[in-house]
Amino acid sequence: MDNNKRREIILDNFNNPINRGLKYDDNYVKINTNNESCIDELNFELKIDNGKIVDLVFDGEACAISTASASIMIKILLNKTVDEAIKICKNYENMINGNDYDKDLLSLATVFDNISGQASRKKCALLSWNGILKYLEEYKKNNS
Amino acid sequence: MDIRNDFPMLKKGIIYFDNGATTFKPQMVIDSIVDYYSNYCANAHRGDYNISLKTDMMYENARKKVKDFINAKYVEEIVFTSGATESLNMIAKSYFSNILSDGDEVLLTKAEHASNILPWFSIKEKKDIDIKYMELNENYELTIESVISSITDKTRVISIAHVTNVVGDVRPIKKICEIAHKKNILVVVDGSQSVPHMSVDVQDLDCDFLVFSGHKMCGPTGIGVLYAKKEYLEEFVPYNLGGGMNANFLNNGEVEYKSLPHRLEAGTPNISGAIGLGVAIDYLTGLNMDMIREYELKLKKYLVKKLKENKNIEIYNETTDSGIIAFNIKNVFSQDTAIYLNDYNICVRAGNHCAKILKDEINIKNTCRISLYFYNTKEELDKLISVLSNCDDLYNQII
Numbered sequence: 001m002d003n004n005k006r007r008e009i010i011l012d013n014f015n016n017p018i019n020r021g022l023k024y025d026d027n028y029v030k031i032n033t034n035n036e037s038c039i040d041e042l043n044f045e046l047k048i049d050n051g052k053i054v055d056l057v058f059d060g061e062a063c064a065i066s067t068a069s070a071s072i073m074i075k076i077l078l079n080k081t082v083d084e085a086i087k088i089c090k091n092y093e094n095m096i097n098g099n100d101y102d103k104d105l106l107s108l109a110t111v112f113d114n115i116s117g118q119a120s121r122k123k124c125a126l127l128s129w130n131g132i133l134k135y136l137e138e139y140k141k142n143n144s
Numbered sequence: 145m146d147i148r149n150d151f152p153m154l155k156k157g158i159i160y161f162d163n164g165a166t167t168f169k170p171q172m173v174i175d176s177i178v179d180y181y182s183n184y185c186a187n188a189h190r191g192d193y194n195i196s197l198k199t200d201m202m203y204e205n206a207r208k209k210v211k212d213f214i215n216a217k218y219v220e221e222i223v224f225t226s227g228a229t230e231s232l233n234m235i236a237k238s239y240f241s242n243i244l245s246d247g248d249e250v251l252l253t254k255a256e257h258a259s260n261i262l263p264w265f266s267i268k269e270k271k272d273i274d275i276k277y278m279e280l281n282e283n284y285e286l287t288i289e290s291v292i293s294s295i296t297d298k299t300r301v302i303s304i305a306h307v308t309n310v311v312g313d314v315r316p317i318k319k320i321c322e323i324a325h326k327k328n329i330l331v332v333v334d335g336s337q338s339v340p341h342m343s344v345d346v347q348d349l350d351c352d353f354l355v356f357s358g359h360k361m362c363g364p365t366g367i368g369v370l371y372a373k374k375e376y377l378e379e380f381v382p383y384n385l386g387g388g389m390n391a392n393f394l395n396n397g398e399v400e401y402k403s404l405p406h407r408l409e410a411g412t413p414n415i416s417g418a419i420g421l422g423v424a425i426d427y428l429t430g431l432n433m434d435m436i437r438e439y440e441l442k443l444k445k446y447l448v449k450k451l452k453e454n455k456n457i458e459i460y461n462e463t464t465d466s467g468i469i470a471f472n473i474k475n476v477f478s479q480d481t482a483i484y485l486n487d488y489n490i491c492v493r494a495g496n497h498c499a500k501i502l503k504d505e506i507n508i509k510n511t512c513r514i515s516l517y518f519y520n521t522k523e524e525l526d527k528l529i530s531v532l533s534n535c536d537d538l539y540n541q542i543i
Contacts, residue, residue, distance in 0.1 A: 010543050039479055039495040039510050061509060063479040064539055120483065 009111045010068045017071035019057040033131030040066040040127055052081050065121050070128040072108050082136050089133035096125050148519055159490045159524045164309050164337060164515030166359045173362055176423040177416045188415055203415050206422030210369055213425045215345040218374055220404040224418050227368035228336045229259040231355035234370055235332055236263035238380040246272040249298040253278050253286055254505050255308040258498045260334045280505050283463050285313040291320050301330045306338035310497045311461045312468030321350045336360055343433040346371055363424035367417030377404055384410035436518045440467035443516050450529045467516030473535055478510040484538045488531045
């Protein structure tokens with residue numbers, strides 16, 4: 001992807017993120033993500049129906065990369081089954097950590113495919129995805 | 145400035161404004177550590193052979209330098225620790241956890257570093273003490289009036305930074321000690337951000353305890369100081385027990401501890417660290433602490449004046465009397481600002497700076513912090529000012 005396009009997508013998701021604002025609804029589970037080594041803190045609310053992610057919203061204070069990656073993650077994970085979402089999140093982690101990954105599964109999230117070379121930004125790009133993946137894996141364990 | 149040649153790290157093409165976190169080391173400090181490991185590497189207080197005697201002499205000589213640097217009355221009042229954090233924990237655990245009773249009050253402020261809050265919380269887990277926060281004024285500073293109005297009949301100890309690490313206000317410690325002592329209240333001073341930057345005289349201040357870290361004053365990491373008035377230090381119950389701190393012990397469990405300060409320094413101490421700290425003190429004394437302070441204040445004044453010309457910048461502590469400037473670019477997350485500046489090889493810290501409850505006062509959770517030291521220059525500030533004045537396009541640049 002050319003750098004201008006990449007920048008445009010990241011900045012658009014940073015400036016106008018999808019689903020920003022919490023619902024404070026008991027039908028949602030709350031997931032707090034913060035990182036011991038950085039100052040970003042994002043809170044998510046997730047609603048799963050019949051094994052499918054039917055809603056995912058967030059709010060908090062974080063840097064541009066964290067915020068944009070949260071927005072892009074939400075766009076990708078909405079309406080995916082828990083199994084599909086876990087697969088996508090793991091694939092995303094592989095991309096950020098510089099390992100092999102399936103490009104087709106990540107669609108828009110490939111705007112972060114150059115982060116693996118930037119140690120200081122990796123934790124920002126991973127924050128939301130790690131938090132959601134951790135919850136989804138627990139959910140799967142408890143519901144299988 | 146010639147002194148910049150003394151620091152190998154200042155030849156790396158970076159502008160370093162995170163001196164509140166740690167400072168660069170002059171070559172003579174680095175050399176002193178290499179010298180110890182290369183030429184007289186032995187344990188202290190142990191052998192009857194020449195290199196051990198030299199080690200012992202150098203280690204105790206470093207203690208004497210610390211004593212003179214802060215003008216302590218007795219050399220036994222200086223305990224080497226791993227840093228200010230360990231010193232504060234020792235004060236809480238070895239002393240105050242024994243003397244405080246249920247209902248006693250500890251006075252802190254919300255601007256304190258985590259290391260001056262969590263050790264007090266740990267006492268609260270075992271005893272029903274009250275931890276109270278003295279109010280800060282509109283500039284987030286602690287005033288004498290606030291101290292006076294916070295004191296009650298139950299107050300036993302006031303524990304505060306001399307200079308806070310985000311706001312950078314210099315607390316009127318001498319006056320606070322005077323007021324506190326009239327009511328038999330002890331005063332613990334966290335000197336982490338003051339001792340490296342100004343003359344600190346514990347007898348003049350009359351504080352009961354003072355802590356600081358070596359690495360924030362051109363010394364090595366892993367070495368720090370606990371100063372306490374002898375009468376209180378005598379009452380410390382050592383929490384590290386073992387070699388180096390006992391005079392004798394029997395198989396029935398009877399132990400006789402060594403005298404001060406050695407009974408509070410169990411195990412092999414950080415010998416190279418202490419020696420390095422001693423040399424850092426020589427270096428700072430050579431420059432003159434009053435000159436260091438004056439120079440840093442001049443730099444801060446210049447920076448504040450210039451930053452105020454930039455409408456995008458919000459400064460949180462323009463009036464405080466130290467080389468610390470907390471700011472944000474309007475509508476930019478502090479970490480993004482730090483990343484932007486890093487692209488120009490300018491190092492600043494973003495975050496809450498370990499003062500996690502300060503947000504209750506400032507209403508801003510995260511800031512960028514510039515903390516200056518005597519080796520920073522006006523030219524470096526000009527570079528920062530120029531980079532910040534072109535920050536309109538910041539997000540396009542960092543992504």
